[in-house]
Amino acid sequence: MNEKWWKNAVVYQIYPRSFKDSNGDGIGDLEGIYEKLDYLAELGIDVIWMSPVYKSPNDDNGYDISDYQDIMDDFGTMDDFDRVLKKAHSLNIKIMMDLVVNHTSDEHKWFIESKKSKDNPYHDYYMWADPDKNGNPPNRWESCFSGSAWEYVESVGQFYLHSFSRKQPDLNWDNPKVREEVFKMMTWWCDKGIDGFRMDVISMISKYPGLPDGPENGNGYTGNTSCDGPNIHKYLREMNEKVLSKYRLITVGECPGVNAEQAKKYANIDGSELDMIFQFEHVSGSALKPCHHGKWDGEAMTMPELRANFTKWQKDLEGCAWNSLFLSNHDQPRCVSRFGNDSEQYRELSAKMLATMTHFQKGTPYVYQGEELGMTNAYMENIADYRDIESLNAYKELTTKENIPAKTVMGYIKAVGRDNARTPMQWDASDNGGFTSGTPWLQVNKNYKTINAAAQVNDPDSVFAYYKKLIALRHTNEVMVNGVYDVLIPDHPQIYAYTRTLGDKQLLVLCNDSEKEVGVPAEIEEKIAGAQGILIQNYKDVKAGVLRPYEAVVYAW
Structure with missing residues (x-):
């Protein structure tokens, strides 16, 4: 059953609370997802990763589950879920559930x-x-x-x-009865017809015996010595044997704190555990600026750092394990605001450049809702406008215990707070971006009148159209899927250049991650001269010898 169909697939993450509200209560729901499946079919994606829709008191936006086999009232009913599943399958779209089994709700x-x-x-x-x-x-x-x-x-x-909220008690995976209950629940969903699992903080389910302290200055992940515990692979192999191997699934484990060597075990090509993992080194901030307050006072990696990190993972996992490719998700700020340039002048160009940089690497690409439109950070000014428990707790702690000025803390939250990704999907220029006819649970980004799906779906030059083309290429271009990755000019301050090679076929990806026009080194120009053509580009033409601001172009042989 372990056919690797997911290598050619592109996954689209839906955050249900913010995707589409069908009944005017201000909260996205399953009926709203149902209504927009045709939009996703038009985009061309293969799999929907649906953030949790299970029964939950909603302390952490559904990641605190009180019943794994029921649906949160805000989102609808199990009948609504079944309708979404049936229609998605009719459109050749698979559904990947969010499996949250490191912890439950305290109301479970x-x-x-x-x-x-x-x-x-x-x-x-x-x-x-x-x-x-x-x-x-x-x-x-x-x-x-x-x-x-x-x-x-x-x-x-x-x-x-409770590794997270006090309303999210950690399960004891060392108890075989817990594992039996979890596997039984997973089997129930598989028999219902779902197509995979994204596994929330799965690297944390095995705790170290004796519960030893980690580094004194560690955060909740490193300070707990609770990642990659001694029984993690035993438990995942047991899960694979008893559940995963019996179905045609896609599985990805969220694995904070896991390095490339460890990733080879989680996502080994022998298929004994998971298909791939999410690791977070590239979104964990630049090493050039010391952080004193966890993620909050960090800055995004520079292009040289990002290139080096991507290259490390591409080369280390080659022939051993499969990569997941992402810059955005429900826990991260918007990628065009973090890694690109969200100004009016450069937003579209840099959104397309970042997509090119990511999708042409080896691995399965993940698109977070609104990324395909170039949605940006919300930059909400007041803490009262935020809903995320992580941001609210950090604001309280940093302003009171650490005595950091409120304005400074708000700067942190505006830059990297999780609500940046959770503002409602921008469907059109009508009130609240067409997300709801009521009052949205979290305010809509103020730029919805110019950045929205209706303005882009039929525009051949839009960010949406560019993503659509990238996704179509992954379905047809074998080099894009299986070619070997090699970085070129690895020390260049602005240009990210790499090749993908399969037999006698090759792709050359060039990206300029700056608002300056930069010269293309002679060895790259010489290589370009022999290209058979251009596969995709984010400018209408190519200017010899240079890459313009945020330019991306892919040459093919």
């Missing part, structure tokens, strides 16, 4: 039972620990959402671990 029936007593059969479904001799948590682990990762429960006289 397992946890409600777990905290009743130490003798309760569900108590060991979660990570409980006794206080130390002073009544404090067993270690100094911090939540990824700020503050302690431990919460005390009087009824059992113990602390439970």
Whole structure:
């Protein structure tokens, strides 16, 4: 069943709360997704990764699940989900569910039972620990959402671990009953007809025995020593054997803290665990500017850093494992604002350049909703306009405990806060960008009147049209899918140049990630002279000897 069909596929991530509201309550829903499936078919994508739609009290926008086999009231019903699945399949679009099994909601029936007593059969479904001799948590682990990762429960006289919100208790994967429950639930969804799983923070499900402290200045991921634990591959192989191998699926694991050597185990080409992983080195900030407050005071990687990081992953995984390719998702700021230039002059050019740079690498590309339109960061001015628990917690902690001026903290949040990606999808120039007839749960980006789907779908020069062409190329160009990657001029300050080679066929990708016109080095010009043609470009013509601001061009042999 392990046919690697996903190598030729392009995945589109939907954040349901922000995609399309069908009933005017200001919240996106399954019926809204149903209404817009034809738009996605027009774009040409193969797979929808749907962020969680399960029953949830919504403390972390659905990543806190209270029932894995029911639908959140905000989004509709299971019948609505079944309609989406059926129509998507009729359009040759597959559905990949978001599997969140490092933790549940504290309102899940397992946890409600777990905290009743130490003798309760569900108590060991979660990570409980006794206080130390002073009544404090067993270690100094911090939540990824700020503050302690431990919460005390009087009824059992113990602390439970929550790597994220206190309403997201971590499951105890060392308990075989937990694994059995999870595999049974996954099988239920597969039998329903879904086509894959994106696995939320899956590298965190195996904790280190004894719960040792990590680095004193570590964040919630590194300070907890909770990534890539000793049993992680045992548990994933068991999952593969009992569930994944029995269906024709696409699987991708979100793996914070995992390096390339570790990735070869998670996504080994023998197919014994996952098809690919998400790693986050390239979106974790530049090493040139010291960070004192986690991700908040960081800056995006420079072009040389980004190129070096992409090259490392391309070369290290060659022949060993499969890459996932992304610059955007629901946890990241908009890529055109972070890595490109979202000014009116350069937004479209840089959006197309970034897409070219990413999609021509070896791996499966992921497009986050609105990326195909060149949607930008929202830059909301007031903390009251934000909804993301991570941003709200960071604002409180940085302004009070760290005494950082509110204006400075707002600058951090405007640059990298997760709500930048979660503002509603911009469908047209009508009120609220056509997302809702009501009041949106999160305000729509103010630029929706000029940046929206209706303005782009029939425009052959639009960002949408460019993505459509890129996606079509992946379906037909074998070099783009399987060619070997090699970087050229690796020390150039602005130009990212690389080749993809398969047999006697080759592609040359040239990208200028700057607002300056830069000269093309002689060795590249000499190579271009022998090209058979141009596969795609974001300017209408080519100017000999130079790359213009944010220019991208792909030559073919």
